[in-house]
Amino acid sequence: MKWIDAIIQGLLLGGLYAQYAIGMSLMFGVMRIVNIAHGDLVVLLALIGISAAVAFGLGPGFVILLLVPVGALVGWVLQRGILNFVVGEDPLPSLIATFGLSLALQNFMLTIWSADTRSLNIGPLALQSVNVGGLHAGVLPIIIFAVAVGLTALLDIVLKSTRFGRGLRAAAADKDAAVLSGVDTKSIYAQATAVAVAILGIAAVFQAARTTVSPSDGGAQLIYAFEAVIIGGMGSIWGAFAGGLILGVAQVVGAYVNPSWGILIGHLVFLLVLIFRPQGLMARQ
Amino acid sequence: MNPSRVLVNRHTLSSKIAIPLALCLLLAIPTLPFWAPSGQIRLVIELSCFIAIAQMWNLLAGYGGMVSVGQQAFIGAGGYSLFALSSFAGLNPFLAVPLAIILPAVLAAPSYLLLRKLDGPYFAIGTWVLAETFRLITNNLDVVNAGSGMTLRAMGSFTPHQREIGLTVLCALLLLVTVGGTFLLLRSRLGLALTAMRDDPVSAASQGVNVNRMRFAIYVVAAMGTGLAGAIYYMAQLRISPTSGFDPYWSSICIFIVMVGGIGHIEGPIIGALLYFFATRIFGQYGASYLVVLGVLTMVMALFSPTGLWGILNRIRHWPWFPVSHTVVRPDTVQH
Amino acid sequence: MTTTPLLSARRLSASYGDFQALFSVDFDIATGEIVALIGANGAGKSTMLKTFVGLVAMRDGEVRFDGHDVSRMPAHKLPANGLALVPEGRRLFKGMTVEDNLRVAGDRARAIWSGETPWTLERLYDLFPILGERRNQQVEKLSGGQQQMVAIGRGLMTQPKLLLCDEISLGLAPKVIGEIYEMLPIIRQTGTAILLVEQDVSLAQKSSDRVFCMLEGRITLTGKSTDLTREAIAEAYFGAKHEMD
Numbered sequence: 001m002k003w004i005d006a007i008i009q010g011l012l013l014g015g016l017y018a019q020y021a022i023g024m025s026l027m028f029g030v031m032r033i034v035n036i037a038h039g040d041l042v043v044l045l046a047l048i049g050i051s052a053a054v055a056f057g058l059g060p061g062f063v064i065l066l067l068v069p070v071g072a073l074v075g076w077v078l079q080r081g082i083l084n085f086v087v088g089e090d091p092l093p094s095l096i097a098t099f100g101l102s103l104a105l106q107n108f109m110l111t112i113w114s115a116d117t118r119s120l121n122i123g124p125l126a127l128q129s130v131n132v133g134g135l136h137a138g139v140l141p142i143i144i145f146a147v148a149v150g151l152t153a154l155l156d157i158v159l160k161s162t163r164f165g166r167g168l169r170a171a172a173a174d175k176d177a178a179v180l181s182g183v184d185t186k187s188i189y190a191q192a193t194a195v196a197v198a199i200l201g202i203a204a205v206f207q208a209a210r211t212t213v214s215p216s217d218g219g220a221q222l223i224y225a226f227e228a229v230i231i232g233g234m235g236s237i238w239g240a241f242a243g244g245l246i247l248g249v250a251q252v253v254g255a256y257v258n259p260s261w262g263i264l265i266g267h268l269v270f271l272l273v274l275i276f277r278p279q280g281l282m283a284r285q
Numbered sequence: 286m287n288p289s290r291v292l293v294n295r296h297t298l299s300s301k302i303a304i305p306l307a308l309c310l311l312l313a314i315p316t317l318p319f320w321a322p323s324g325q326i327r328l329v330i331e332l333s334c335f336i337a338i339a340q341m342w343n344l345l346a347g348y349g350g351m352v353s354v355g356q357q358a359f360i361g362a363g364g365y366s367l368f369a370l371s372s373f374a375g376l377n378p379f380l381a382v383p384l385a386i387i388l389p390a391v392l393a394a395p396s397y398l399l400l401r402k403l404d405g406p407y408f409a410i411g412t413w414v415l416a417e418t419f420r421l422i423t424n425n426l427d428v429v430n431a432g433s434g435m436t437l438r439a440m441g442s443f444t445p446h447q448r449e450i451g452l453t454v455l456c457a458l459l460l461l462v463t464v465g466g467t468f469l470l471l472r473s474r475l476g477l478a479l480t481a482m483r484d485d486p487v488s489a490a491s492q493g494v495n496v497n498r499m500r501f502a503i504y505v506v507a508a509m510g511t512g513l514a515g516a517i518y519y520m521a522q523l524r525i526s527p528t529s530g531f532d533p534y535w536s537s538i539c540i541f542i543v544m545v546g547g548i549g550h551i552e553g554p555i556i557g558a559l560l561y562f563f564a565t566r567i568f569g570q571y572g573a574s575y576l577v578v579l580g581v582l583t584m585v586m587a588l589f590s591p592t593g594l595w596g597i598l599n600r601i602r603h604w605p606w607f608p609v610s611h612t613v614v615r616p617d618t619v620q621h
Numbered sequence: 622m623t624t625t626p627l628l629s630a631r632r633l634s635a636s637y638g639d640f641q642a643l644f645s646v647d648f649d650i651a652t653g654e655i656v657a658l659i660g661a662n663g664a665g666k667s668t669m670l671k672t673f674v675g676l677v678a679m680r681d682g683e684v685r686f687d688g689h690d691v692s693r694m695p696a697h698k699l700p701a702n703g704l705a706l707v708p709e710g711r712r713l714f715k716g717m718t719v720e721d722n723l724r725v726a727g728d729r730a731r732a733i734w735s736g737e738t739p740w741t742l743e744r745l746y747d748l749f750p751i752l753g754e755r756r757n758q759q760v761e762k763l764s765g766g767q768q769q770m771v772a773i774g775r776g777l778m779t780q781p782k783l784l785l786c787d788e789i790s791l792g793l794a795p796k797v798i799g800e801i802y803e804m805l806p807i808i809r810q811t812g813t814a815i816l817l818v819e820q821d822v823s824l825a826q827k828s829s830d831r832v833f834c835m836l837e838g839r840i841t842l843t844g845k846s847t848d849l850t851r852e853a854i855a856e857a858y859f860g861a862k863h864e865m866d
Contacts (some may be wrong), residue, residue, distance in 0.1 A: 015603065032405075032406070032409060055652040079463060082584070091404075091406045094587075095406050096540060099582030099583065099584075100541075100579075100582070100584030100585075103579060103580030104577045104578075104579075106578070106580075107573040107577045107580065108577050110573040111474065135597075166721055166724055169716070173715050174714055174715070177712035177714065178725070179676070179697045180676075180700070180706050180708060181700060181726040182699075182729025182779060184695075184700075185697070223410065223413065223414055226410045261425070263421060264418065264422065267418045268418070270414060272398065274400075274411075
């Protein structure tokens with residue numbers, strides 16, 4: 001039973017990782033940019049959310065409502081202000097630019113929020129759990145998982161069936177031809193990044209609710225997002241979702257085997273996928 | 286124009302000054318223990334390590350086209366090799382330093398084969414995951430004291446003066462091997478192939494350059510150079526731990542130095558290292574605010590001047606210190 | 622006719638870096654006309670089209686379309702103003718279906734006035750029935766000729782007043798070329814002007830009202846398709862008097 005408990009916890013944790021991963025998958029799929037500050041953005045939004053909650057006495061629902069537009073704005077500014085200058089064939093400038101941004105952002109957060117760890121107070125929700133046939137699961141993790149499923153499905157539909165989604169896929173397939181069909185690439189990239197970071201705003205609330213947050217956490221979150229995308233398979237939103245789940249299970253089951261091995265087992269699963277199925281587990285090959 | 290009356294210049298006036306000067310400086314380093322204060326000697330050792338590590342990152346990214354944010358994997362590997370060889374095999378630490386390149390090389394080979402399946406930006410994060418994996422494994426390895434780290438006790442059997450002599454000699458050798466080695470490599474036929482590969486891998490491949498094998502070789506060589514610098518750095522520190530040896534901040538240093546100094550040229554990382562070094566000495570007291578500035582500078586350079594300070598200087602005046610190109614001149618136009 | 626041309630270019634010059642590709646070119650096309658642009662490889666035909674749509678930077682001169690100066694208009698705004706390019710090599714959106722390829726363009730089309738009959742998916746599928754059958758297939762799976770139809774359809778979905786066609790016969794079998802060229806008069810009947818860049822001189826002459834010939838970045842000949850002689854075209858095409866026997 002304990003193993004099944006661990007797997008379920010892992011799947012639920014994976015829901016959070018999936019939320020990190022789908023935004024990264026979107027940005028890489030469309031612009032071939034990996035934003036190294038991706039994890040730091042989660043932390044930034046979480047800290048903003050926590051501060052707002054404390055200052056204005058907001059509940060978690062309101063914090064989400066606040067962070068989605070804030071995240072969208074941050075993403076939009078990031079793309080138009082920085083990333084639009086480095087979209088292109090050469091990966092070096094975008095890597096280095098976002099790396100510099102990450103360093104600056106982490107230390108900026110340090111100066112404002114200090115290295116103290118913080119958490120979002122969600123009241124009794126933090127402790128509630130359900131019991132189904134002898135299996136326990138926390139209510140919060142279940143909510144996180146459900147939201148992950150919802151976000152992934154929503155993003156998938158947006159990409160497949162909306163004007164915005166079609167334009168984005170066209171720009172990813174052939175930028176010049178997209179321009180010839182009327183796509184304003186600079187604007188659509190900014191909208192894509194806005195969407196990606198808005199999703200991170202939601203993830204930020206859940207991260208702050210389930211554990212503590214501090215300015216230097218960004219690196220770890222980036223790595224989890226990245227591993228989830230690779231495990232699941234690049235170029236697929238549902239792939240990123242699946243990758244997140246697998247990573248979550250690997251980490252929790254690993255920690256169950258030995259408490260100090262959790263994250264390491266996650267890395268090892270990632271490396272194994274790289275060795276045996278580098279295109280990802282959900283890819284069509 | 287009769288071909289036999291054409292000269293090929295490999296050196297410029299600026300390099301005829303700079304290279305002998307560099308060699309003099311290099312020879313001067315081991316003399317420091319005899320006249321310089323210990324504090325300054327430590328600074329020179331640190332600076333030498335930064336220059337070496339940055340040159341290796343430059344080789345990787347500027348010539349190999351591989352951006353790594355995980356070189357700390359090999360810094361830690363080199364450092365821990367040294368400490369392990371000294372503590373468990375009882376080797377004289379100064380003699381063990383050259384051997385500290387073995388473990389990084391052994392780790393680098395399979396690492397490259399794994400990571401090359403990843404696309405550009407994902408390759409970079411992959412190198413970070415690798416470094417984190419090494420850190421976590423070391424953190425759980427009781428034989429090397431896990432999280433508490435190791436101390437280089439063998440150094441206690443030498444006087445401080447002897448230690449300084451040993452370290453400065455090693456530093457001079459480190460710079461000779463990394464900077465000098467890179468210079469000679471780039472001037473050779475192999476270097477020509479490397480430059481071709483950097484500029485256009487597909488065309489280079491069509492001319493017979495084995496791109497894959499070259500990248501593999503660069504990755505392993507860079508790992509060895511980085512490991513060597515790591516060993517020397519931590520020898521001077523006398524202590525190593527998983528958190529410090531595999532610290533991601535090492536990558537921040539590399540990237541700042543090379544990107545701000547100037548990528549793809551040997552002179553760039555030297556300028557960048559000097560800049561970083563002095564800036565940290567002066568502004569480091571401001572802690573996080575200083576690092577914000579570092580990060581922003583790196584970002585600005587990447588956006589607007591990817592060739593860094595040396596690139597800007599080069600456009601104003603082409604005065605290379607370590608020239609790697611060929612210039613064809615007619616004998617009657619050669620100035621004396 | 623003294624009405625203003627739909628598209629007119631004056632003293633148009635353009636370069637790729639150091640290499641100048643167009644030298645002070647003058648060009649015009651009227652509403653509902655079919656004009657062919659012929660010339661050897663490298664003469665500057667594609668470059669001229671790309672300059673019209675802003676994919677290649679103009680060094681000098683002016684381009685006016687539908688009464689506006691579009692010399693400095695961002696490329697992505699042109700379809701909404703009625704100017705569409707069917708690019709050389711088709712440049713379809715791989716990984717997307719036929720219908721999605723068409724819809725991307727349709728999403729950002731020119732607003733049509735009452736009285737105009739717009740190009741809709743249905744009308745396109747009437748014109749190119751094979752596309753209707755394969756609407757949900759990914760474009761990479763289509764044959765060359767079918768892909769060309771998608772490319773033309775994509776241009777039409779923006780409701781263009783002027784459709785620029787860059788070498789649409791390239792790489793296609795003669796029968797397929799024939800089928801596609803039969804569509805052009807039908808397209809013209811709806812009021813769309815067409816500019817054809819074409820390697821095949823006789824095909825160009827047969828299919829157009831007027832012909833422009835280019836050589837090394839300059840216009841060397843222009844006139845009504847029915848008026849031009851083989852000799853005149855050959856001279857303008859190759860740039861030297863030919864002994865014809």
